[in-house]
Amino acid sequence: MHNVVFVLGPPGSGKGTICAKIQENLNYVHLSAGDLLRAERQREGSEFGALIESHIRNGSIVPVEITCSLLENAMKASGDAKGFLVDGFPRNEDNLQGWNKQMNGKAFIQFVLFLSCPVPICIERCLNRGQGRTDDNEESLKKRVETYNQQTFPIIEHFKKSELAREVKSERPVDEVYADVVNVFNEANKQK
Ligand SMILES: Nc1ncnc2c1ncn2[C@@H]1O[C@H](COP(=O)(O)OP(=O)(O)OP(=O)(O)O)[C@@H](O)[C@H]1O
Numbered sequence: 302m303h304n305v306v307f308v309l310g311p312p313g314s315g316k317g318t319i320c321a322k323i324q325e326n327l328n329y330v331h332l333s334a335g336d337l338l339r340a341e342r343q344r345e346g347s348e349f350g351a352l353i354e355s356h357i358r359n360g361s362i363v364p365v366e367i368t369c370s371l372l373e374n375a376m377k378a379s380g381d382a383k384g385f386l387v388d389g390f391p392r393n394e395d396n397l398q399g400w401n402k403q404m405n406g407k408a409f410i411q412f413v414l415f416l417s418c419p420v421p422i423c424i425e426r427c428l429n430r431g432q433g434r435t436d437d438n439e440e441s442l443k444k445r446v447e448t449y450n451q452q453t454f455p456i457i458e459h460f461k462k463s464e465l466a467r468e469v470k471s472e473r474p475v476d477e478v479y480a481d482v483v484n485v486f487n488e489a490n491k492q493k
């Protein structure tokens with residue numbers, strides 16, 4: 302059974318940045334759903350490349366069968382770890398239902414880390430990210446934020462109701478955010 306921490310928050314809230322630091326220090330493996338989809342988009346011979354690119358540009362969500370299989374394959378391919386940081390997933394109801402169906406009995410959700418950050422700050426960060434992403438432009442960002450508000454936030458609310466969500470405010474300097482996140486992980490691992 303894989304231990305899993307879902308990491309959610311608006312685009313640019315710092316999910317990737319914080320997961321990289323957790324991976325470095327706490328023996329969790331970072332799996333970004335967005336990164337896995339971008340890699341699949343680039344893979345020669347992929348039947349999903351064009352579909353994935355269209356969703357990414359439009360800030361819409363790729364069907365779960367594709368994303369969940371990429372995540373499961375990456376978990377299988379990974380060595381021993383305390384758990385997996387599943388960054389940017391589940392993003393909507395389809396993601397959540399698909400995960401429950403495909404990963405039933407294979408994964409244990411430790412908790413859901415919710416990085417909360419005001420949207421204008423998030424947009425500014427994405428526009429200044431400088432990674433050449435095809436969706437870091439005003440038009441795509443508007444759609445990504447819309448998708449976040451309409452589809453992802455209700456999933457976070459769902460996890461809040463089941464008391465799995467742990468919110469950390471991420472508009473602060475990275476080191477401050479990270480220190481609070483480490484406390485969340487320590488608390489969760491103490492209870493096990
Ligand atoms: N706490 C912070 N303060 C200032 N800048 C930050 C902070 N956290 C991350 N950043 C910067 O903001 C940008 C977006 O961060 P990151 O890629 O980690 O966000 P993300 O939540 O993974 O975004 P996306 O959902 O678009 O993948 C990066 O350039 C990163 O260096």
Ligand SMILES: Nc1ccn([C@@H]2O[C@H](COP(=O)(O)O)[C@@H](O)[C@H]2O)c(=O)n1
Nearest residue numbers: 334335356357360361362363389390392
């Ligand atoms: N569960 C997911 C995660 C991501 N996507 C698509 O990838 C885009 C980029 O995601 P980031 O987490 O790297 O920002 C996102 O806007 C979606 O188009 C997805 O479909 N499903």
Ligand SMILES: [Mg+2]
Nearest residue numbers: 316317333335
């Ligand atoms: Mg990211």
